[in-house]
Amino acid sequence: MEHTALAPMAAPRADGLHPPAAAPNMPIIQALDVVKTYDTGKVRVPALRGVSFAVGRGEMVAVMGPSGSGKTTLLNCLAGLESVDAGRIIVDGTDIATMSDRAKTDYRARNMGFVFQFYNLLPVLSAVENVELPLVVSGVKPKEARERALRALETVRLKEWQTQKPAELSGGQRQRVTIARALVNDPAIVWADEPTGDLDSETADEIIGLMQDLNRRRQQTFILVTHDAGVGARCRRTIRMRDGLIVDDGLGNVDGVRRSESLKV
Ligand SMILES: Nc1ncnc2c1ncn2[C@@H]1O[C@H](COP(=O)(O)OP(=O)(O)O)[C@@H](O)[C@H]1O
Numbered sequence: 001m002e003h004t005a006l007a008p009m010a011a012p013r014a015d016g017l018h019p020p021a022a023a024p025n026m027p028i029i030q031a032l033d034v035v036k037t038y039d040t041g042k043v044r045v046p047a048l049r050g051v052s053f054a055v056g057r058g059e060m061v062a063v064m065g066p067s068g069s070g071k072t073t074l075l076n077c078l079a080g081l082e083s084v085d086a087g088r089i090i091v092d093g094t095d096i097a098t099m100s101d102r103a104k105t106d107y108r109a110r111n112m113g114f115v116f117q118f119y120n121l122l123p124v125l126s127a128v129e130n131v132e133l134p135l136v137v138s139g140v141k142p143k144e145a146r147e148r149a150l151r152a153l154e155t156v157r158l159k160e161w162q163t164q165k166p167a168e169l170s171g172g173q174r175q176r177v178t179i180a181r182a183l184v185n186d187p188a189i190v191w192a193d194e195p196t197g198d199l200d201s202e203t204a205d206e207i208i209g210l211m212q213d214l215n216r217r218r219q220q221t222f223i224l225v226t227h228d229a230g231v232g233a234r235c236r237r238t239i240r241m242r243d244g245l246i247v248d249d250g251l252g253n254v255d256g257v258r259r260s261e262s263l264k265v
């Protein structure tokens with residue numbers, strides 16, 4: 001495999017907001033020796049112990065590994081939801097440490113979609129209201145927000161269920177609403193943490209098929225954490241974690257052991 005050196009970082013724009021569009025062959029996400037330790041006061045838990053890898057635009061990557069190996073922490077750090085103690089995370093050419101909280105929030109709202117357990121549907125809102133929420137929050141006009149939410153629900157084949165509340169939907173339908181919400185802003189990157197965790201295998205299959213389809217048709221980058229080997233097998237690449245390290249980044253790199261090599265893609 002040919003190795004190319006890391007592309008140089010793009011300078012942040014004066015307004016601190018959106019980085020210039022990255023060259024097509026530039027990774028959309030890069031982690032360089034990322035360290036994250038949780039300090040609970042009593043114990044220090046090393047959740048990420050020097051993680052390095054890169055993901056190219058339009059990839060669909062599974063992150064697998066035992067419970068407690070740092071998968072959720074990795075996603076939270078990459079998405080800028082949690083700070084890191086050392087190392088760098090470069091998203092779309094910008095080191096996220098150089099972005100203000102405001103700029104990060106804005107970048108996320110425009111460019112990222114989340115299918116996370118903690119980020120659940122609001123029970124009092126209908127399916128379409130849940131889906132349009134991220135748009136309404138980021139200031140999109142109600143009429144346009146509704147139109148886009150309905151299009152997103154159509155993508156996940158739930159348009160007829162738009163007025164239903166989460167409790168009136170099946171587990172699979174609820175997860176499809178969550179995916180519609182993650183996709184409503186047409187994000188470049190979609191993060192999913194155990195998106196099929198609570199679903200039967202048939203429904204899980206359908207959800208992953210939907211993600212694969214979107215990944216192919218829209219060139220959206222999907223990074224999904226999963227315990228399910230069947231789900232992992234359907235992603236084109238699998239990153240394996242153990243004890244806060246990547247033991248295989250799916251491209252033959254192992255951080256910790258060959259860290260200098262894994263800084264290259
Ligand atoms: N908020 C937190 N406070 C303290 N420890 C945490 C916190 N979140 C995660 N951890 C610890 O960090 C390690 C990695 O956790 P996590 O990223 O959730 O792993 P995974 O998603 O692979 O199960 C675990 O040992 C976990 O107990």
Ligand SMILES: [Mg+2]
Pocket residue numbers: 071072073193
């Ligand atoms: Mg987890």
